[in-house]
Amino acid sequence: QVQLVESGGGLVQAGGSLRLSCAASGLIFRNYVMGWFRQASGKEREFVAAISWSGATTNYVSSVKGRFTISRDNAKNTNYLQMNNLRPEDTAVYYCAAANGAYSVNYLVKSDRYAYWGQGTQVTVSS
Numbered sequence: 001q002v003q004l005v006e007s008g009g010g011l012v013q014a015g016g017s018l019r020l021s022c023a024a025s026g027l028i029f030r031n032y033v034m035g036w037f038r039q040a041s042g043k044e045r046e047f048v049a050a051i052s053w054s055g056a057t058t059n060y061v062s063s064v065k066g067r068f069t070i071s072r073d074n075a076k077n078t079n080y081l082q083m084n085n086l087r088p089e090d091t092a093v094y095y096c097a098a099a100n101g102a103y104s105v106n107y108l109v110k111s112d113r114y115a116y117w118g119q120g121t122q123v124t125v126s127s
Helices: none
Strands: 003-007 010-013 018-025 032-039 046-051 058-060 068-073 078-083 092-100 121-126
Touching: 003 092, 018 032, 018 092, 018 121, 032 068, 046 068, 046 078, 046 092, 058 068
Parallel strands: 010 121
Antiparallel strands: 003 018, 018 078, 032 046, 032 092, 046 058, 068 078, 092 121
């Protein structure tokens, strides 16, 4: 049984930082591209970032480039989303997801291309 468990969300002031973690089990972690999506209240789920199985390639939505960094540790079956200079518009539930590692991170920008999902963690940025 595959499980993706996010942690690290919370309440932060604008300009602050948070690091989200996603711990995976029940799958061969190094075989999967890992992604992060977010969903604000009343809005559709949005792609945030993805990282290839090796960690060599990443992709970001333009609104977070230069502020967010995705990374992974295959030895720990965990991937991370470091979020700096947070803005109120970053407020959302953040979801970790896993997709077939054969796909490009540039292709994996749609939620229906991911096989597994976590339960989400709330990030709230106050102004």
